[in-house]
Amino acid sequence: LSASLNIFQEALDCFTAMLSEHTSKLKMAEVIGSKLNISRKKAEFFCQLYKPEIVINELDLQVGRVRLLRKQSEAVHMQREKFTFAATRPSSVLIEQLAVCVSKGEPVLLVGETGTGKTSTVQYLAHITGHRLRVVNMNQQSDTADLLGGYKPVDHKLIWLPLREAFEELFAQTFSKKQNFTFLGHIQTCYRQKRWHDLLRLMQHVHKSAVNKDGKESETGLLIKEKWEAFGLRLNHAQQQMKMTENTLLFAFVEGTLAQAVKKGEWILLDEINLAAPEILECLSG
Structure with a gap:
């Protein structure tokens, strides 16, 4: 029974979540339920009364039928502060739907009037799971370079x-x-x-100490040493860039918000995506 209920809930999310009329949603739920031996009464319950329970544990989060691991890191612990959120039935159902999509690695499109809680619900889910959420407010002037990146004149600070x-x-x-x-x-x-030469010297000094640091040749130690060696190459590249662009305008490839989020495993929310130009949407779908 639990398996058929799970399938029923998945089917409800897929086939009725976009229906605004309650009667249409209920009718569709009854049709789906009849194929899975779910009674009409139970179908009505999931359409009208079902409210998934949100249980926040130290290591994971349980929202109705789905479980998500909470991200554990020093930075995340520092960022966790009080977040006011009213877990009403509609918002709890939405959180469960979002959590299912997250667990499956699926992108989500939320459609609704302004002020109905689309953004705040995503922010709350990101908050309680310990993920950093990057919010980009889209508009008609939004460019693909803002999301993916591009070559731009930059200050050394961005390098x-x-x-x-x-x-x-x-x-x-x-x-x-x-x-x-x-x-x-x-x-x-x-x-x-902006004392870049001093900053470079300090980093080079630490890099040298880290590479030559005595320690157990453990797997972790070797991995960190490799990271320092790779970082040393980046420092050398930055030093060469500084010499070449001492008194000239500096151009560099600046990663866009989407590229940065994907690289770091962060969540990204494209707000008001309907205002974006068609080429932006085409770029995202590609």
Whole structure:
């Protein structure tokens, strides 16, 4: 029975979620139920009264029939703050539908009037599962380069930002952040004040120490060492770029929001996607 109920709920999501008229939805539910030996009363229950329970555990999230793992990381724990959300029946059903799509790795298109809770529901699900959500407000001026990326005239700051982020992530995996709090402060100061040569020297010094650091030749240690070596190549490339573009306009490939989100395994929400130009939609569907 539970298997047929699961199939019934999946079928309801697929064939009735887009129906706005309640009578049409109920009629479709009864037809689907008759094929799966689901009684009319139960079909009515799922259309009118069913409210999936949302249970937030330390490691996972249970929403009705679906279970999602919560992302565990230091950054996520720091970001978790109180998020006010009214779990009404419609919003709970929507969260379950979204969770099913997430578990299956499917993109979701939410359609509805402004202010009905489409964006806030996605934000809440991202919040309770520990995923970073990038929100892009689409409009008629939106360009594919904004999503995928393109060559743009940039400040050196944009070149050094991903390097600094990668450096700090690797540093935390290799050294104690607590003991090196002052040093990390110097890194941030150099970045803020655009002292790129000083920033480069500091990173090169740490890179050299990390590569030559004595430690157990464990699988994790070797992996981190490989990451530092790859980071060293990026530093050399950045140094060459600095020499070549000391007094000239700098062009660089800047990744778009969508590309960054895919690369980092983050969620992305394209708000008001109906306002986007046809070529944007074609690019996304391709």
